[in-house]
Amino acid sequence: MKPVLPLHGVMAEFDNPTEFVAAIHAVKSAGYEGFDAYSPMPIEEAAEAMGLHGNKLPLMVLCGGIAGFCCGYALAYWTGVINYPLNIGGRPLHSWPAYIPVLFECTVLFAALTAVFGMLGLNGLPKHYHPVFNVERFALASRSRFFVCIEATDPKFDLEDTKRFLQSLTTVEVSEVQP
């Protein structure tokens, strides 16, 4: 026998970005926390409505950059002053202006790597399975349609209530998302 898994959530479909953004605002103000929105193109207002801009990634990138700066400095200092001191044109061994290109490169490298891997870490990609794809029409999320999915893990989630709530927001379709 197949084990019975709880429902993943309820999903509403929208055919235009205006209703979509309005729906996100409505879901948010109705008190739902565990929800996600899907759109075929980046919509600044949608990200704003979901409050996505306050995430930790910029801070992580900043820390990555600072770490890169420190590592670069340590590398340049260790090679130039401690491990292999070399008199170049009578300059002091600790000639920081010569470090600047290295420091810049290391800062950018560490910051960029932090941005890529931090992004993957935070959004959980790559993922080999996600229940939202059980809704057949969800394939349109990469073409022309917009989706909002309220997940069953949300404390406010109630199958009938949430379904009715989403139906009041959209003119297209509301469907249950199988696990």
Next chain:
Amino acid sequence: MAESKFHASDFELAPDHVLRRWRLPALAIGCLALAASLVGANTSPTQFYQAWLVAFLYWLGLALGSTAILVLQHITGGRWGATIRRPLEAAAATVPLMALFFLPIVIGLPILYEWARPDVVAHDHILQQKLFYLNKPFFLARAAVYFVIWSVISRQLVSWSTEQDVNGECMKRARRVEFFSRAGMMLYVLTITFAAIDWGMSLTPHWYSHIYGLVFGIGQVLTAMTLMIMVTAMTADRRPMSLVATPERFHDLGKLLFAFVMVWGYFNLSQFLIVWSANLPDEVPWYLDRTTGGWQVLMIVLLIVHFFVPFGLLLSRSFKRNPRTLVRVAALLLLARYLDLYWWITPAFYPGHFTIHPLHAATLIGIGGVWTWAFLTNLARRPLLAFNDPMIALELEKA
């Protein structure tokens, strides 16, 4: 289309707008300061010409930097460019006025430039070798060519833009504008390089730097961008400007400002690092003159207010999206631009010995007052938005 919702008159600077009211006070202050400068020129002509050169280059930066950004946004497109096009055009149209302000430099040529003094050249073998380029008639002819090229670029783009207001968008003209702008961009980079060599680098005629012109160019573009941000923020409080000058646009302008600050730092560092690494006796004096006798204090201030503070603040996304905060960093940079030019030019006259003269303030305010009047008059004369631009029309339609 936009016409259905708005009339051309909706886009004009409101009659009671502060920018409109500033015109005559600016002109009055400018004329007073110019009169004071001329009085000062009688008693201390050397200081007058030295101060005039810095002030001239500073205000030229606003006019020419705007021309450069205007050309750039015609090539790249984008909503940010369409949003600030009219202030850009208003500033670019002041290029002929700057040609007028160049005249004192022509008069003070032998006082400013040692290659223009025959008694100095007679005892200087290197200057004799450079005489084929650094001589008075050729210098003046080059200056004339620069001003003609810059005036033609700005005049032509302004007139096409005005045509668009009257006749609407036209593919043929749009293509011509883009082609003209590509040529204009190449001409700008070439002419600003030569102009910077003529007017700035030849103050120390034994010294040379290949990136000198580009440092000047990016400085001008940066100066112009700070002004554009301030003007956009000041006009964004009313419809229909408020429909177009959204946080997204300020974000764009802030990002560009951020990029220009970094390019400025990058060009400066490139020059410094090469001179520092080579450590050659004919190159290092330029930096020694500017890092001793008090000049090093100005250099450190510059590093802080022209690079580290703007860099740190502009990293933040919300900072760039908020016109109020963005304007503050723009104002700081506008001030820093004068300090930068001061640090580049004035030590050529007073190597290793920090000097400042009241005439620096008088010339700065003098040229600035008249320039501001001309800029604001240009701005008030035409609609604040190029409302027939497809990008702008799209924004207005959405609203």
